[in-house]
Amino acid sequence: MECVFCKIAKKEFPCYKVYEDKNFLAFLDIRPLNKGHTLVIPKKHYRWIWDVEEIALYFKVVKKVANAIRKAFKTEWVVSLIIGEAVPHAHVWLVPRFENDGHPKGWLDINNVKKISEKEMREIADNIKKYL
């Protein structure tokens, strides 16, 4: 079966889109560790992030999206994780942190997934997009 992120990049699967350009796409994670948890992916398939050729361009986009999340959620603090195991397509996690967000100090609880309605997911994506 084809990679799920390739399908999202080709619009064959839906997503709560936050940002898109020729090479990259950012959308909300459907298992958010906090409101605003966003994935940034290259549209081209790479198994591992350290193989992405356009790495400089990629992290310009990641920074742009991270700063939009900071403004949308009024927090300085956006952590990033690049694990690459759950979906074998290069991706960067951006997770805004808040006081008393249920995650431990200096770390994230991977099982602390927030329940957010579809309506609110759309509102969150729209809110981040305002700053992009």
Next chain:
Amino acid sequence: MECVFCKIAKKEFPCYKVYEDKNFLAFLDIRPLNKGHTLVIPKKHYRWIWDVEEIALYFKVVKKVANAIRKAFKTEWVVSLIIGEAVPHAHVWLVPRFENDGHPKGWLDINNVKKISEKEMREIADNIKKYL
């Protein structure tokens, strides 16, 4: 007290150096989650990574170091975390992963810090440097 990473960047504190250029420095984490766990920092002080002006250059260096770690440890799989809480100076973690390395699937156990002698830390840094 001045920031510890600024002191390392200014050579006022020692480190197991892996890479250095005009703007960036990479060195081994002294609380390694695996052998080869490396930090990449901008020499200039930034509190948060998403404020780093030279973000494109920064992640070119991060990619270069990540790929050297892959070669040095013969693993494809180098995860990256950007948390920013423990030391208030922008930094990127690079942690190579291995089969049966004591970390959970798709995640890291923050308390699983490996004991590595000073001699071996120097050998690890030298080994990574060979590929840079």
